[in-house]
Amino acid sequence: MILSNTKVELVTRHNKAVYRDGNRLVKVFNERKPGSDVFNEALNDERVSEAGGRVPHVLEVSQVKDGEWEGSWALALEYIPGRALDDIMADDKQNVEKYVRQFVELQLQVQSADAPLLNRQKDKIRRMINSVKSVDPSVRYDLQMRLDGIKGGTKVCHGDFVPSNIIMPEDGSEPYVIDWAHVTAGIPEVDAAQTYLLFKIDYPEIADTYLSAYSKISDTAKQVIMNWVPVVAAAELARGRQQREKFLLAQVEAVFDYL
Ligand SMILES: Nc1ncnc2c1ncn2[C@@H]1O[C@H](COP(=O)(O)OP(=O)(O)OP(=O)(O)O)[C@@H](O)[C@H]1O
Ligand SMILES: [Mg+2]
Incomplete structure (x- = not known):
């Protein structure tokens, strides 16, 4: 090039x-x-x-x-001329709930497609969790059992669905979703847990707004999404981003205090 x-x-x-x-x-x-x-x-x-x-x-x-x-x-x-949704939200704070609803609707639209040829969410998460030696092996075992207990799913799960990865085109046409490095075929609730976790890191003040909106619009219990948070947090540790490590370990271990 x-x-x-x-x-x-x-x-x-x-x-x-x-x-x-x-x-x-x-x-x-x-x-x-x-x-x-x-x-x-x-x-x-x-x-x-x-x-x-x-x-x-x-x-x-x-x-x-x-x-x-x-x-x-x-x-x-x-190149798509436009603005990323995180930028737009930062400039128009009083309408944040409206943007979060649009964001969830877009995520559900993405997740409504089947793409069985993509990498498998379950396999990818299992591999990532396995490589994280900072998490106790018994905790890793428990998290992997949660994954083993489900059917894999074939829905498009972006894996990094956050407002900075949405571009609103300047010509007013439908949004584009970018940055598909982490997409898998899998289960939408797991992808929602991933987004919730990323909101907790990058937009903590609206993480719960996101969770409530996803739960309502998709008709999914919050508990079903929260059940996956320690799983995706453990997988996220595999990326080795030092500044996130303490927070992610806390997300994993809060659920396993008994071990
Ligand atoms: N096709 C595109 N058209 C216009 N702008 C884009 C496009 N792709 C990316 N951008 C801009 O570049 C920024 C970075 O791109 P991208 O999200 O793909 O990488 P990244 O966030 O650095 O990747 P990662 O999240 O994997 O670390 C985006 O936030 C967006 O502002
Ligand atoms: Mg990005």
Whole structure:
């Protein structure tokens, strides 16, 4: 891939940089990111799109040819002009409940599609939990038993469904959902627990608003969602984000004080 000199940097994270380059959105990953992960994200984008999702299309996956990123894997997508929902919510705080309801409706719309060819939620979570040695083995066993006790499900579960991953197009058309690196085929309640956990971390003041809205609109008991919170919190620990570790361990262990 060739990046132009007129590219504009949108965000930089520990493992990547995201640019707008003309009508392309380019995610460039650092040298530690395996190419297979980048192809997996691109494959997810197209699978979700084929399942009927409104997703920016993949334009290219390749290694950068020169400049500071030479040799790094990069993913180019259609650039969608618009604003992320977290930005819009921050500017219009008095309507936050309305946005949370729209957000939940969009999540339910995503989850209504079947995509059995995606990676399996159950397998992915089991693998992640297994790798987290900071959680007591008896606790991990209990969490894995919860997973074993359910049928896997084939619904599209985004895995990182948060307001920053929703783009409201400037032409007023339907929202786009982005960032499909973590999507799986699975059970919607598990995905709702994941979103609740991420709200607790990034938007704690509206986490309960989200939970109530999801519960009401989807007609799912809050307890069913909360049952999965320690499971997704244990899996989240596998990502090794130091600053989240204490909080996630507390979410896992609160439920297991008896062990
Ligand atoms: N196709 C797109 N069109 C327009 N803007 C985009 C597009 N994809 C991403 N963006 C913008 O770039 C930001 C970062 O992109 P993205 O969410 O894919 O990566 P990320 O949040 O860094 O990934 P992760 O959550 O996996 O760490 C988004 O919040 C959004 O503002
Ligand atoms: Mg994102």
